[in-house]
Every structure is written in structure tokens, then in C-alpha cells.
Amino acid sequence: MKSVDKVSVSELIEKENLRNLTPEIDTDPIYMTIPDVNRPALQLAGFFDQFDSERVQLIGNVETAYLMTLERSVRCARYAEITKYPIPCIIYARNIEPDSCMVSACRNAGIPLLSSQSPTTELEGEIIRWLKVKMAPMITVHGVLVDVYGEGVLITGDSGIGKSEAALELLKRGHRLVSDDVVEIRKVSEESLVGSAPDITRYFIELRGIGIIDVKQMFGVECVKDTQTINMVINLAEWSKEREYDRLGLKDQYAEYLGNRVISYEIPIRPGRNVAIIVECAAVNHRAKKMGYNAAQVLHDRVNANMRRQEE
Incomplete structure (x- = not known):
């Protein structure tokens, strides 16, 4: 730190x-x-x-x-x-x-x-x-930080899993890049973490097989942002048949940086999955939860209510 x-x-x-x-x-x-x-x-x-x-x-x-x-x-x-x-x-x-x-x-x-x-x-x-x-305490993490519908999404995962490619697709869909590969995270309060890019790599994305892309020059200034509050973490992981994955999302998982907890989702990756759309849905769903609507809880309540009616 x-x-x-x-x-x-x-x-x-x-x-x-x-x-x-x-x-x-x-x-x-x-x-x-x-x-x-x-x-x-x-x-x-x-x-x-x-x-x-x-x-x-x-x-x-x-x-x-x-x-x-x-x-x-x-x-x-x-x-x-x-x-x-x-x-x-x-x-x-x-x-x-x-x-x-x-x-x-x-x-x-x-x-x-x-x-x-x-x-x-x-x-x-x-x-x-x-x-x-x-002047805030700061750490660096390996990942990509993007602004998706106003939500700061930190995409993490092993090298080569597709973080930069997902960020590029999000840029094409109108969202904004904050940092690729290395993200500087600063703790500005007990509730807030702010992410940014190191000066040397700001506005650049590395794509394997192509090289370095200057996002600001290629897509315009509207597709980049200097800083962003980190609202959620999406960890990309290889799909495994042996693992059990959360199907409802009733129980929140968290990642911790500098003592602050941020809600976290693990997205299993396999060929054919559109990661950018999944990230968009996760951002919108997180925003809905902050506004008081939890789709998983609504479904859970409906199922319980239906079971009670059948028992009567």
C-alpha cells in the first residue's frame, strides 16, 4: 500500500x-x-x-x-x-x-x-x-475498470481470460474506459474507493495479437474517463463442471480493498458467452438493488407465497 x-x-x-x-x-x-x-x-x-x-x-x-x-x-x-x-x-x-x-x-x-x-x-x-x-492510501490491482451506466465496474481475472476484450466491446456499446491492465485504487473514505489509471498507461488497451490501442484517439474523448468510484467487482473465471455456481443471487459476495468491501460477482467464462452483455446486466441489476428492487428476492418471495397457497 x-x-x-x-x-x-x-x-x-x-x-x-x-x-x-x-x-x-x-x-x-x-x-x-x-x-x-x-x-x-x-x-x-x-x-x-x-x-x-x-x-x-x-x-x-x-x-x-x-x-x-x-x-x-x-x-x-x-x-x-x-x-x-x-x-x-x-x-x-x-x-x-x-x-x-x-x-x-x-x-x-x-x-x-x-x-x-x-x-x-x-x-x-x-x-x-x-x-x-x-493523498488517499493507494494500491494497484490487475484488472480493467470501466464506467457502465454510471456504475464503476472493476473486471478482474487471470491473464488472457478476456478482460480487455470485454472492455473493448463495452466501449463499442457506449460505455467508458478508466484503466486497462493496471488499476490504481485509492481509499478516499470508509465508504468510497476511487480507481484510476497510471499516467503512463492512461487511455491505452492491450489486445493480444493486435497490440496497443489508444482508446481516446480511436473512439473519442467521450469513451474515456480519468477517475471512477468502484461500485462492483466482476471476476472472470474459467468454467468448471465440478463447481456449483450461484443461480439466484440471493446471497451477496464481497471483495475487499484497503479495508473497504465492494460487492463482487464471479462470472464463469466459456466459448459463446457475451461477457460485455453480462457486465451490462450486472451493472443495471446492481443499480436496481441500490434503488430498492431485488429481482432475486422478488422471485424468492413469489415462490414461497405460491408454496404457502398450495399447502392451504
């Missing part, structure tokens, strides 16, 4: 398309270590107890409106005080132009001062989500 304990401010600038108001400050060696954002309203009012200075500091309309009620000398003193702390960066939302005092204070302290055109709350949520994914 790997995890990233810090993210460069330069990466944040690129990801959120931020404007750097202090370009003379090198942002490459400045890191964020806390996947969260602070709105420093209390600090700008002069209260610094319990100040989360290690977080990204985000200033919006509310903070700016309050600051404009203060004398310029008081504002400058507050800026000088807040920039004494080890802040990774300060961001002004909604293209708000900061005071010249704030710009000078940030330059003197070596703190990057940034600007965004996004609304404050929207930007706050985007930064938190991105940082949580970047």
Missing part, C-alpha cells in the same frame, strides 16, 4: 487553473499536507486560537466584505499577522482582487497568493475532493 503525504502547490495551480499573483515565488517546493481548506474569517478578525494554518486558505466575498469595513492600517496588520503562519497558499475566489497589503505580506512571507474565477463554495469542494483523492 502506498500513500502520498504531500501535494505540490504547483499541481493545485495546474489542476484548478489558478492565476498566480506572486509568480516570483517558486511553488514547486511548497506542499500541502492536509487534504482540507480553511476559510480564515476569524483569523482576519484577529482571532488566531485553533488556526488551521497548514490548510489551503480560501478567501471569498464574506471575508472581503468584512475586511473592507476595517481601516487600511488594521487590514494591513491582519495580513501581516496571518502570513506569519506556515500557510501553503492563499486563494481568492470569484476573481476578487486582493489588497496591495496582502500581496506585499505574501511576498515577504514567501506564501503563494492565487486567484480563481470559481465561486467560493464550489472551489472549496473541488479542492477538498481533489486533495483527498491525491
Whole structure:
């Protein structure tokens, strides 16, 4: 298991398309270590107890409106005080132009001062989500991750069993590829796992006998996706006459990654089975279960009700 304990401010600038108001400050060696954002309203009012200075500091309309009620000398003193702390960066939302005092204070302290055109709350949520994914515990697994009807389906199985071929058929049917062969899984919360592709293999599929295919170039940008929450696992396995397979699906099976459980199905493979259609049906059925409809349970209840009527 790997995890990233810090993210460069330069990466944040690129990801959120931020404007750097202090370009003379090198942002490459400045890191964020806390996947969260602070709105420093209390600090700008002069209260610094319990100040989360290690977080990204985000200033919006509310903070700016309050600051404009203060004398310029008081504002400058507050800026000088807040920039004494080890802040990774300060961001002004909604293209708000900061005071010249704030710009000078940030330059003197070596703190990057940034600007965004996004609304404050929207930007706050985007930064938190991105940082949580970047800094989450991560493992890599062998498989294919696809978005099928909005459900993240991780297809696993032995090499050569047909995972990539199934993914290719799903692409032709209008679904989207996230990663082929190697999937990076990050635990962003106790309930959520997010999958992505390594940078080096993103958008590529390997097909034995053909070679490497660039999905983004061949099928278009609508057929690829950078990240996807993993909602279910489908394990492809060779068909065996000696094995008993679940015929109803009343009892759920689970796979576990990073301590999180994900519902899992084992699909026996033999010639003539259309794996892509089976994956589609599994995704739709899983979605129906989340919405409260379980076809297997409905059939089970009908059979039991019919047996009770016959006994009466």
C-alpha cells in the first residue's frame, strides 16, 4: 500500500487553473499536507486560537466584505499577522482582487497568493475532493475498470481470460474506459474507493495479437474517463463442471480493498458467452438493488407465497 503525504502547490495551480499573483515565488517546493481548506474569517478578525494554518486558505466575498469595513492600517496588520503562519497558499475566489497589503505580506512571507474565477463554495469542494483523492492510501490491482451506466465496474481475472476484450466491446456499446491492465485504487473514505489509471498507461488497451490501442484517439474523448468510484467487482473465471455456481443471487459476495468491501460477482467464462452483455446486466441489476428492487428476492418471495397457497 502506498500513500502520498504531500501535494505540490504547483499541481493545485495546474489542476484548478489558478492565476498566480506572486509568480516570483517558486511553488514547486511548497506542499500541502492536509487534504482540507480553511476559510480564515476569524483569523482576519484577529482571532488566531485553533488556526488551521497548514490548510489551503480560501478567501471569498464574506471575508472581503468584512475586511473592507476595517481601516487600511488594521487590514494591513491582519495580513501581516496571518502570513506569519506556515500557510501553503492563499486563494481568492470569484476573481476578487486582493489588497496591495496582502500581496506585499505574501511576498515577504514567501506564501503563494492565487486567484480563481470559481465561486467560493464550489472551489472549496473541488479542492477538498481533489486533495483527498491525491493523498488517499493507494494500491494497484490487475484488472480493467470501466464506467457502465454510471456504475464503476472493476473486471478482474487471470491473464488472457478476456478482460480487455470485454472492455473493448463495452466501449463499442457506449460505455467508458478508466484503466486497462493496471488499476490504481485509492481509499478516499470508509465508504468510497476511487480507481484510476497510471499516467503512463492512461487511455491505452492491450489486445493480444493486435497490440496497443489508444482508446481516446480511436473512439473519442467521450469513451474515456480519468477517475471512477468502484461500485462492483466482476471476476472472470474459467468454467468448471465440478463447481456449483450461484443461480439466484440471493446471497451477496464481497471483495475487499484497503479495508473497504465492494460487492463482487464471479462470472464463469466459456466459448459463446457475451461477457460485455453480462457486465451490462450486472451493472443495471446492481443499480436496481441500490434503488430498492431485488429481482432475486422478488422471485424468492413469489415462490414461497405460491408454496404457502398450495399447502392451504
